Amino acid sequence: xxxxxxxxxxxxxxxxxxxxxxxxxxxxxxxxxxxxxxxxxxxxxxxxxxxxxxxxxxxxxxxxxxxxxxxxxxxxxxxxxxxxxxxxxxxxxxxxxxxxxxxxxxxxxxxxxxxxxxxxxxxxxxxxxxxxxxxxxxxxxxxxxxxxxxxxxxxxxxxxxxxxxxxxxxxxxxxxxxxxxxxxxxxxxxxxxxxxxxxxxxxxxxxxxxxxxxxx
Ligand SMILES: N[C@@H](CCC(=O)N[C@@H](CS)C(=O)NCC(=O)O)C(=O)O
Numbered sequence: 001x002x003x004x005x006x007x008x009x010x011x012x013x014x015x016x017x018x019x020x021x022x023x024x025x026x027x028x029x030x031x032x033x034x035x036x037x038x039x040x041x042x043x044x045x046x047x048x049x050x051x052x053x054x055x056x057x058x059x060x061x062x063x064x065x066x067x068x069x070x071x072x073x074x075x076x077x078x079x080x081x082x083x084x085x086x087x088x089x090x091x092x093x094x095x096x097x098x099x100x101x102x103x104x105x106x107x108x109x110x111x112x113x114x115x116x117x118x119x120x121x122x123x124x125x126x127x128x129x130x131x132x133x134x135x136x137x138x139x140x141x142x143x144x145x146x147x148x149x150x151x152x153x154x155x156x157x158x159x160x161x162x163x164x165x166x167x168x169x170x171x172x173x174x175x176x177x178x179x180x181x182x183x184x185x186x187x188x189x190x191x192x193x194x195x196x197x198x199x200x201x202x203x204x205x206x207x208x209x210x211x212x213x214x215x216x
Contacts, residue, residue: 006035006064007032007033007034007035008032008033008034008063008064009027009032009033009034009035009061009062009063009064010034010035010036010037010061010062010064011023011024011027011034011035011036011037011059011060011061011062012037012039012049012052012053012058012059012060012061012062013036013037013038013039013058013059014038014039014041014058014059015036015038017058017059018173018174018176018177019058019059019075019173020058020059020075021172021173021208021209022075022079022169022170022172022173023059023061023075023078023079024036024207024208024209025169025172025173025202025204025205025207025208026078026079026082026083026091026166026169026204027082027208028203028204028207028208029082029089029090029091029169029202029204030082030085030086030089030091031089032082032086034061039058041058051071052071052073053071053073054073055073057073059073059075059078060072060073060078061073061078061081061082063085075110075170076106076107076110076166076170079091079106079166079169079170080103080106080166082166083102083165083166090164091165091166091169093165094163098161098162098163098165101160101161101162101165102160102161102165102166102167104161105160105161105165105167106165106166106167106170109160109167109170109171109174110170112146113146113150113171113174114174116139116142116143116146117143117174117177117178117181119139119143120139120140120143120181120184121177121180121181123139123140124180124181124182124183124184125180125182140183140184143181143184144184147186147189147192148188148189150189150191150192151188151189151190151191151192152191153191154191154192154194154195155191158195158198159195159198164202168195168199169204171199172196172199172200172205175192175195175196175199178196
């Protein structure tokens with residue numbers, strides 16, 4: 001009787017987290033099977049999990065290898081690992097210069113852009129801070145300046161580093177959150193909007209949200 005083989009990867013995740021969504025998109029781009037393991041954020045992390053993700057955060061990706069396992073934490077690191085591990089897929093880098101461009105963009109998106117987005121999101125949704133219009137305007141202005149730079153950049157290319165790369169993968173779930181910034185009017189940023197549509201049209205986007213069978 002044929003035995004079913006366990007997938008080579010396990011993804012420890014909190015399904016709704018944009019960082020975890022980015023990893024699911026990357027796994028779909030690489031066409032790699034994985035076992036999803038939802039972690040309850042309200043419960044203390046086990047010692048076994050902390051060995052895989054020392055700060056107890058999600059996502060963490062584990063590759064099961066004959067001699068043991070390789071555990072990777074921090075979503076940008078996971079994406080970069082997958083791009084190198086599956087170099088022949090859409091995530092693989094064409095050459096060193098496209099890799100360098102992609103590293104620049106994933107660095108910016110995972111620090112400057114993501115941090116400013118969280119600030120604006122929190123302010124936009126917190127009743128207490130919303131009364132402080134000065135703080136809101138300052139953060140909003142900084143965020144809109146970043147989006148404007150992105151918009152001008154994307155006016156001349158389809159994706160952040162030219163061809164599709166991990167930088168776009170990382171950005172995809174963050175772009176979904178723009179809809180929750182109440183004060184943000186995206187009409188002035190048509191190239192960011194069409195980039196978001198291109199990312200959403202990729203099969204990996206739909207695949208990342210499909211209902212995998214959970215193995216607990
Ligand atoms: N920089 C990390 C951020 C990960 C992160 O903040 N994950 C959240 C879920 S959205 C988490 O694990 N929170 C629980 C905690 O910090 O204990 C990454 O990109 O992987």
